[in-house]
Amino acid sequence: MKAKKALIPKSKLWISLTLIFLPILFLFGFREMGYFQETNDFIKISRVAVCVTFIGMFTLFLTQWTKEDGDEMYMQLRLRAVFMAVVTTIGVLLTMSLFDFIFGGDSSFYRGFSIMFLILFSQILFFGQQIYALSKQKEDK
Amino acid sequence: MKNSIKVERARHNLTQGDLAEKVGVSRQTINSIETKKYYPSVVLALKIAKVFQIPFEELFQLEDDD
Numbered sequence: 001m002k003a004k005k006a007l008i009p010k011s012k013l014w015i016s017l018t019l020i021f022l023p024i025l026f027l028f029g030f031r032e033m034g035y036f037q038e039t040n041d042f043i044k045i046s047r048v049a050v051c052v053t054f055i056g057m058f059t060l061f062l063t064q065w066t067k068e069d070g071d072e073m074y075m076q077l078r079l080r081a082v083f084m085a086v087v088t089t090i091g092v093l094l095t096m097s098l099f100d101f102i103f104g105g106d107s108s109f110y111r112g113f114s115i116m117f118l119i120l121f122s123q124i125l126f127f128g129q130q131i132y133a134l135s136k137q138k139e140d141k
Numbered sequence: 142m143k144n145s146i147k148v149e150r151a152r153h154n155l156t157q158g159d160l161a162e163k164v165g166v167s168r169q170t171i172n173s174i175e176t177k178k179y180y181p182s183v184v185l186a187l188k189i190a191k192v193f194q195i196p197f198e199e200l201f202q203l204e205d206d207d
Contacts, residue, residue, distance in 0.1 A: 071165070
């Protein structure tokens with residue numbers, strides 16, 4: 001399992017989870033404490049928080065999810081998850097732009113952050129589903 | 142593509158875990174190959190054939206709809 005070495009060990013899963021949730025918690029904590037005097041401050045800091053969260057989501061995707069994760073089949077599942085995530089994101093964007101065109105919405109949805117979030121979230125979701133299904137397989141003696 | 146891994150495993154008295162360990166993949170991968178959910182790479186297929194000491198084409202056969 002050569003690819004296994006390229007993945008982040010499961011014991012370091014806490015790093016990914018911390019990177020995902022800590023910035024969000026800090027952001028809401030500071031907001032509740034009234035740290036942000038202007039809306040612009042909040043937007044700037046929230047962008048930083050979102051970037052760190054994205055890094056966390058990406059590292060979570062590259063983490064060894066189960067003890068056997070890391071061989072060629074799991075790598076193919078990862079590739080499939082990336083493909084499905086991109087297809088889903090394009091589909092969602094097309095649908096939203098169609099609705100915007102018909103009903104006249106704003107273009108805030110098309111911000112890079114939304115696209116990144118959709119892609120990374122879908123990757124984790126698709127890959128997680130596949131891993132869950134595999135973990136349910138029983139050994140055939 | 143059908144395969145006779147399950148039969149050969151039984152003949153050699155190997156579990157999916159044993160075979161997985163011998164060829165360096167996960168047990169889930171062997172399970173998925175046996176149930177035709179995943180088609181292995183040529184390298185992996187040859188490694189499995191080598192474990193059972195039979196020719197590759199004896200272990201993997203094309204089906205009519207392939």
